[in-house]
Amino acid sequence: MGKENLNLNETVEMVKLVASSIIESEPLLTDADRNLGDGDHGLGMERGMNAVLDKISDSTFENISDVFKATGMAMMSSMGGASGALFGTLFRNGGKALEGKEVFDSEGIRLFLESANEGVKSRGGASVGDKTMIDALEPAAEEAMNHTSLPLYESIKLVAQAAEAGKEKSKDMIATMGRAKTLGERSLGHPDAGACSIAIIFESMSKFINK
Ligand code: ADP
Numbered sequence: 001m002g003k004e005n006l007n008l009n010e011t012v013e014m015v016k017l018v019a020s021s022i023i024e025s026e027p028l029l030t031d032a033d034r035n036l037g038d039g040d041h042g043l044g045m046e047r048g049m050n051a052v053l054d055k056i057s058d059s060t061f062e063n064i065s066d067v068f069k070a071t072g073m074a075m076m077s078s079m080g081g082a083s084g085a086l087f088g089t090l091f092r093n094g095g096k097a098l099e100g101k102e103v104f105d106s107e108g109i110r111l112f113l114e115s116a117n118e119g120v121k122s123r124g125g126a127s128v129g130d131k132t133m134i135d136a137l138e139p140a141a142e143e144a145m146n147h148t149s150l151p152l153y154e155s156i157k158l159v160a161q162a163a164e165a166g167k168e169k170s171k172d173m174i175a176t177m178g179r180a181k182t183l184g185e186r187s188l189g190h191p192d193a194g195a196c197s198i199a200i201i202f203e204s205m206s207k208f209i210n211k
Pocket residue numbers: 033037038039040041042044045081082083084086120123124125126131132133134177178179192193194195
């Protein structure tokens with residue numbers, strides 16, 4: 001039976017599953033960035049998520065907001081590069097939007113994603129269609145907005161599906177941001193590496209909430 005919301009402990013456990021899922025996907029993320037960029041995305045995300053696991057096991061948290069903020073901070077300070085700043089911003093801004101909330105629920109995932117998406121867009125300057133992580137993140141944020149009245153285990157499934165569909169759609173886009181933009185039409189046919197990470201993050205959240 002899926003969960004209607006997550007308490008503090010469950011939120012920590014969910015973030016651990018997100019981290020281990022990204023770490024396991026390092027080869028896939030490396031390949032994706034090799035096709036379109038410089039091939040460092042998988043190792044960067046792996047390093048970031050190992051820092052997240054270290055941080056989480058060394059900390060006691062007061063509330064769910066702090067769990068996500070610490071996640072973002074650990075990524076920012078360990079990864080470097082474009083995606084350290086951008087994925088760090090995603091979790092830190094998402095976490096900020098949850099200040100004052102006791103549980104992670106459908107309203108929480110909406111608040112998290114709205115703020116995460118706005119933060120990454122203003123930091124990186126990309127929009128939907130540029131073939132970046134935004135192509136998975138923004139549809140996920142829009143889906144969350146439409147399903148705040150569903151229980152969390154339903155809304156997160158739809159959010160994960162929207163992120164996955166956005167990542168798939170990025171295959172048909174010509175990159176206009178980041179390293180891949182120099183490839184022009186040769187960027188067609190491959191999904192964006194950062195969008196692959198976004199799809200894995202929300203798929204693993206859905207897996208935890210539905211287990
Ligand atoms: P780098 O580009 O420094 O090698 P990574 O390989 O870790 O960093 O991450 C590349 C990913 O970062 C891309 O696949 C894309 O999703 C994302 N990205 C790069 N630049 C931007 C940007 N300006 N806005 C949003 N996402 C971006």
